Amino acid sequence: MIKWLGIRWSFHPLFVLVMIASLATGFFSELLTLFLIVLVHEAGHVITARAFGWTVREVKLLPFGGVVEVDDASGLPAGQEALVAIAGPLQNLWMGLAAWGCGQLGWWDAEWAEYVWKANMMIGLFNLLPIYPLDGGKLLQAAFSYGFNYFAMMKWTARISIALSAMMIVFSLLIAFRPNGGIQLNLLAIGIFLLLTNWTYYRNIPYLFVRFLMHRDRVAARAAARGAYARPLFVSGKQPIGSVMRMLWREQYHLVYVMDPGGQGARVVPEERLIDRYLTERDPHRAVMELI
Known part of the structure; x- marks a missing residue:
């Protein structure tokens, strides 16, 4: 864990496992690129959050993005939450377009440029899935804030996130039955992580609701x-x-x-x-x- 700009930055154990696997298989440059993409993605969240006057305590980096922890998140406006959430994928959009442009202009090796813009699109689009705590899940939560009371918003966000996380796990296993297929371990690990995260979130709703009231x-x-x-x-x-x-x-x-x-x-x-x-x-x- 390091402290930068008054914020604690740490690696989630899932990211550490990906780093070890990348180093063991010789994909160091790809690992470094992934790290920089995730870092810029999270910087988009942090800069936007601070522009709204939020107090950012910690950023936990994951292979597909990260989790920004702020003080008193339950009392923040839904509109601001949506803008902070979308700020991350927008970083992937401009980085992906820049990499594609560099490849088209011949400034970068075509194969490397393709890898970078595809990695950005993959991370950006994956984060837009409506699963909490992904950016899409936070956008879903913000949207539900205008259609449900706070308690129902939390319950429906958790239920949908649990269902979609379970579908992700099933999908990662079903691929093994396709010709020349195999279990998608990365997708399986992420699906399990999201499922456990949302199951814990669902069970903690009564305590989160008390914090909301406070x-x-x-x-x-x-x-x-x-x-x-x-x-x-x-x-x-x-x-x-x-x-x-x-x-x-x-x-x-x-x-x-x-x-x-x-x-x-x-x-x-x-x-x-x-x-x-x-x-x-x-x-x-x-x-x-x-x-x-």
């Missing part, structure tokens, strides 16, 4: 700064407070209308009051009316 004050501050309308939520007084919390949307500030059991009236409660009660209440199944 940073809801930022949403309120942004809404107040731009004079945005509050989004009303109508709930029954008998509804468990845990289910009410799961109705919160990522970038919307809510006023919660708690209806009386008889439906004769409602109490208007700002979301931060309910969030505070939820975080301090030991029983998430208690009715909202009991807590206010």
Whole structure:
């Protein structure tokens, strides 16, 4: 692990295995090229994230890209998340076009130029697969933020990512049954990594959701700064407070209308009051009316 520009940069064990395999088979120049491509790809994420004022803590490099860890990611706007995600594949686009152009102009050996632009296209397109934490998965998550509440967004992102990761594993094994085929070990390893990552993500959703609630004050501050309308939520007084919390949307500030059991009236409660009660209440199944 090294520290550069105030950010920790580290190699994921999967990248280390690829490095060892490349060195053992004599593909040192290809390994160095892959490393530089991945580094520029991640630099695109980091530069864009810092332009938005994000605090980037660590970058973990993988054979197909990397994972940028930022502070309080759950409280960041979905639009910014999408732009940071797409910034990586855009680096592969210009690098691939530049390599292709160098080959066409005769500045590079044609075979080497072809390798570089194909490697860039492969890494860029692979990262656009809608599997978390790939860039495509983050774009999917950002898109879901406009169609689902935050809890449902996390669940659907994880479910789709798990399904597609499993399909990747199956595909890597089925290739072995083709004529002159063999198991695609690289694809298999990446598929297993993504499957385990998303399975862990799915199991940690309750804890990630609590972190999301702890940073809801930022949403309120942004809404107040731009004079945005509050989004009303109508709930029954008998509804468990845990289910009410799961109705919160990522970038919307809510006023919660708690209806009386008889439906004769409602109490208007700002979301931060309910969030505070939820975080301090030991029983998430208690009715909202009991807590206010």
